[in-house]
Amino acid sequence: MLRGLYTAASGMITQQRRHDxxxxxxxxxxxxxYKQVESIERSFPEMLISLNNGDQGSSNRNIGRLNTGVLAEESISMNVQGDMRQTNSADDFALVSEINLADPATQQNIPFDASGKYVAEDGTVTYRPQAFFTATSKTGETGYTRDGNFQLNAAGQLLTSTGNQVLGATGNPITLRGSIDDYNFDSRGNITTKINGATVGRLGISVVNLPGQMTRAGDGLFRVTDPATAGxxxxxxxxxxxxxxxxxxxxxxxxAASMVDLTAALRAYEANQKIVQFYDKSLDKTVNDVGRV
Structure with a gap:
């Protein structure tokens, strides 16, 4: 009976994390x-239940399999291209990243699905590389972001919307004199002056070959523990x-899909809660009523 309590409790914890x-x-x-986060659930290993006593003449003493619970294994970001919104503001930037990879066998472009991955017939998983603006966090760590809502501070430093310094292609913070309207930014991130067309720098754009290895660092930034492994x-x-x-x-x-998921998580949480209440009443009757006989 207590096994059922643990199973229901694990379901409640999982649905709470899914809800969050x-x-x-x-x-x-x-x-x-912002990249949507998906919660991945996984069940505990199943147990094979067999007869210990009774039905001695049966050749098949297996009753069946018992699932012992579920857990929220991880939360992954869906690193795919978002829709473009025109703002006509000189300090707003967006990246259109559609990097293609060739299949070594066919030399054709790999057909990535909507989540940015491709599963080959042999089970090999390939992820589409994604491009990010490079910035440095307030703790000095290198981070990556797709939030291009930049701004210039009084010192001429180009900052993200959360105040992190935007880095250039050389790895140094970008500093501009005057207003951002005095500069042109081309499709590759090159920065030139409007006065004489002189190149003064380039936006630091990093490509991550395995974006699934990125973790959220806060302030709209992602970080990578091992840049070499993540490519x-x-x-x-x-x-x-x-x-x-x-x-x-x-x-x-x-x-719309998020609201459906939110409702589903709530209903599943309530169902597990009812199971806990049922076991609680059964245990109460066992202790207080059956125990008196």
């Missing part, structure tokens, strides 16, 4: 560059990546 994940998505539905590199000439000034990338959150 969906709530986070809904709260960031209007956040530029972090600078933008190359052959990468199909475009910088658009005067645009912002919208979040990838599907508001």
């Amino acid at each position: 994940t969906v709530t986070q998505n809904i709260a960031n539905v209007n956040t530029p560059g 972090v590199r600078q933008l190359q000439a052959g990468d199909n990546v475009e910088v658009r000034q005067g645009y912002l990338e919208g979040s990838t959150v599907d508001a």
Whole structure:
């Protein structure tokens, strides 16, 4: 009987974490560059139940399999392209990242699905590389973001919307004199002056070959524990990546689907709660009534 309590309790904890994940998505539905988070659940290993006594003449003493619970294994970000929203603001930037990879066997472009991955016939999983603006966090760590809602402070430093310094292609913070309206930004992130067309720098755009290894660092930034393993590199000439000034990338959150997931998590939580209440009443009767006989 206690096994059922543990199973129901694990289900409640899992649905609560699922609820928190969906709530986070809904709260960031209007956040530029936000990537929807999906909660991945996994069941505990199943147990094979067999007869210990009784039915001695049976050749098959297996009763069946018993599932012992579920857990929220991880939360992963859906690193796919968001919709473009034109703002006509000179300090707004968006990345259009559609980097293609060739299949070594056919030399054709790999057909990635809507989640940005491709599963081959042999089970090999390939992820679509994604491009990010490079910034430095307040603790000095290098981070990556798709939120291009930049701004210039009084010192001429280009900052993200949360106050993190935007890095250039050389890895140093970008500093501009005067107003951002005095500069042009082309589709590859090159920065030139409007007065004489002199190049003064380039936006630091990093490509992450395995975006699934990125973790959220707060302030709209992602971080990578091991850049070599994740395949972090600078933008190359052959990468199909475009910088658009005067645009912002919208979040990838599907508001309608999130509301459905939120309701489903609530209903599943309530169902597990009812099971806990049922076992509680059964234990109460066992202790207080049956125990008196």
